[in-house]
Amino acid sequence: MKENKLEVGFIGAGAYVSGNHLPNAQRNPALRIRAICDLSAETLERHRAAYQPDYVTTDYRDVLRDERVDFVVIGTQHDVRLPLIRAAAEAGKPIWVEKPMSTTNAESRQILDIVRRTGVLFQVGFNRRFAPGIVDLKRVLGRFPRLQTLYLRAIEERKLWPDWPFTPQHGGTLGSEACHFMDLATFLAGAEPVRLRARGDAMYALAVSIDFANGTVAEFFCGVHGSAGYPKEYIEAFGGECTAVLRSFVELNVCGVDGETDRSYPLEFDPQPEAFRDLPAFEALYRKNRHWRDHIPPEDFAARHYYRSQPQVNKGRYEALDDFARAVRERRAATGCDATDGARATAMVLAAEKSIRSGGPVEFSLEAALRET
Ligand SMILES: NC(=O)c1ccc[n+]([C@@H]2O[C@H](COP(=O)([O-])OP(=O)(O)OC[C@H]3O[C@@H](n4cnc5c(N)ncnc54)[C@H](O)[C@@H]3O)[C@@H](O)[C@H]2O)c1
Known part of the structure; x- marks a missing residue:
């Protein structure tokens, strides 16, 4: 100190x-x-x-x-x-x-x-648990009679990534990226996962279904075979007669929950602060993102590092x-x-890998996964 x-x-x-x-x-x-x-x-x-x-x-x-x-x-x-x-x-x-x-x-x-x-x-x-949009979404979900279905999507572009995550010891998209959504889905569902089923290609493009102990079912798509010109992440949550949608951390739409209105969240880094001010937050992000994708500075592309040029949404990092x-x-x-949350996310990634290999669902329990070893 x-x-x-x-x-x-x-x-x-x-x-x-x-x-x-x-x-x-x-x-x-x-x-x-x-x-x-x-x-x-x-x-x-x-x-x-x-x-x-x-x-x-x-x-x-x-x-x-x-x-x-x-x-x-x-x-x-x-x-x-x-x-x-x-x-x-x-x-x-x-x-x-x-x-x-x-x-x-x-x-x-x-x-x-x-x-x-x-x-x-x-x-x-x-x-992501600390992103202002997720903090609000979690609070809004607490006002749903229950959370029944949850959809998450995070698609990036392979050639903008470094190579090391796509080596077997780093687990590709599943090991390096889907782990975020294993944790986030568990956090939003507010219950332990009990079953997972994953399909596709663990390295580059996959879909994962998760059943939670409280009856919530989650589905997410994760991969690197899309265009980085379109904002990467999207979450939809449904339950009772309520819907909440978080669009790439910049816009939250809520329907069916008394007193809740739509909200937007400022970018953490905005390379074009004066542009598209008349547009809704997600539309403006889309246009700025697409502009960035079409004009990536060669030195950023060479370094595979875009924090100085890409619009940065607030994912709760600060x-x-x-x-x-x-x-x-x-x-x-x-x-x-904490360490238990970290262990759970890793165990879910490994269960998803197992499911891709076997082609069927995998029963999940963190205690059993930790005992297995
Ligand atoms: N939270 C997020 O959203 C998020 C996003 C991207 C990456 N990450 C994570 O951040 C971590 C780093 O990813 P990156 O893309 O910056 O990788 P990177 O390869 O650019 O950086 C890793 C650094 O660690 C250094 N290093 C390795 N072994 C070391 C040692 N023994 N002592 C000191 N330094 C050592 C390397 O020299 C390298 O500079 C990974 O775990 C990755 O998953 C998190």
Whole structure:
């Protein structure tokens, strides 16, 4: 802690952390960037110039030994998790880890044990729960007589992605992207999943059906074979005589719930703030997004990194990290996804993989999945 600001140590500072957590920590008045660790010297030099941390390093142990680091953000690729989490927990550092928390149920079980044994504060980066549109949607769903059916969609464009998520150890679309919607569907349904059925291609394009213990059924489409010109995400929820639709985090439409009106949410980053001001939020986003897709700067395309040019909807990235930091400061439990939520999302991904292989539904229980290993 310095000047009453929590000091953060970043371990793994590639595309996502560069585009989100570092700028978000820098603009958060309660935080200070103490240390940045990455394996790439070029990345470290760029971050040293942009964020002026007290030091940069290629050895994460420097960050964990540092008494001034109040919490760590682990933003490495998916297959570099367990040793970092173990070392950070044993050093007593509260841990924010990017999604997915783990890639196997055995890894989840070990992480759960480490977190229980050390008692460190621990949160997984399923940020969507903190998006203003999701916070409102969740509240509105609480006013439905019950949530009966839920539809989610997230389609991107393969050639705009880096290659590493499409390797077997990172699980493709299912492992790196569908895990968000496993968690989000569970959060919105407010119940444990009991059955999954997945079809399609785990790497690039799939459909997943989930039955929840309270009777809610969810269906989602996820993949990278679409155009990034169209806004990526969409959620529809139905129950009783009520409907709620969240259009790419910028517009919420609610019908059949007394007193609830449509709402819109500002972009987190708007490359054309003066354009399309007369249009409804989703229409304006569509036009801005399409314009971005048609004019991607060559350097962004080469880096597969678009946070400086693409319209950014508010998916709760700032809010989620801020909430975790408040929990660290107040020494209270974090309100975001804990290790059990992280383990559940991983187990659901693995169950979906199993379902694609078998061609049939898979009965789901987190306890059973964790016992299996
Ligand atoms: N929450 C979200 O919406 C969201 C979106 C995109 C990516 N992510 C997640 O963020 C994470 C990183 O993804 P990315 O696209 O930034 O990947 P990336 O490859 O660009 O960055 C990962 C970085 O980790 C570094 N690294 C690896 N091992 C390390 C070690 N032992 N010590 C220090 N640094 C190490 C690498 O040098 C690299 O720079 C992944 O878990 C990904 O799923 C989350």
